[in-house]
Amino acid sequence: MRSRQKSDKRKQRFSEDSPLVASKQLEITLDLTAHSQEITKSGTAGQTPTDKECISCSVVLTKDNWYESFVAKKHYKCKTCYDIRRIENRVKRGEKSPSLLAKLFGWKTQEVYNQVKEGYVYVMTNPAWPEWVKVGMAVDSEDRLKSYQTSSPFRDYILVYAYEVDDRRAAESAAHARLAKECDNINEWFRLPPPIANELILEVIHGY
Secondary structure, eight states, X not given: OOXXXXXXXXXXXXXXOOTHHHHHHHHHHHHTTOOSOOOOTTOOTTOOEEEEEOTTTOOEEETTTSOHHHHHHTOOOOHHHXXXXXXXXXXXXXXXXXXXXXXXXXXXXXXXXXXXXXXXXXXXXXXXSXXXXXXXXXXXXXXXXXXXXXXXXXXXXXXXEEEEESOHHHHHHHHHHHHHTTSOEETTEEOSOHHHHHHHHHHHGGGO
């Protein structure tokens, strides 16, 4: 695990809004290129796992990633894998519109992306919300920073810390759990100074 720090002296400012706005803007941007949510064998917070796994990708099936009609039929395939197969069948039947092929490519790309465990946990800031930091995970923290800049007309997100880890999902969960014990948070946004966030994250991230 490696840690690096960056600084930026940007002077642009937003009006004081909730950091949740920027989070939602990014979610909308990402949804344009990837329909499915991230697949993880450990499940995600807020989901109730079953004792069943998808027969295609082995993700744990939950009420959020398993079609309700499939439960009674005992059809053990997650929504993403089922939708990919459905689109593939349409392409085989000769339907090859650009939008259909783009959707299939996006899902396939996301499927491969989600299978990558290694990556980074990162800490970002934005001068519009000086009391908050965003803590997330990505395969490439620099690339994720570029994605966030598209939601800001001033392109003033700052990547303050990035920690290279072997399991980015597990490391992010550990970091979130530690930070949530010390401050208020809204999803991935935590109300505390970056140096304090760094100290707390370093307490738990070495194991990942």
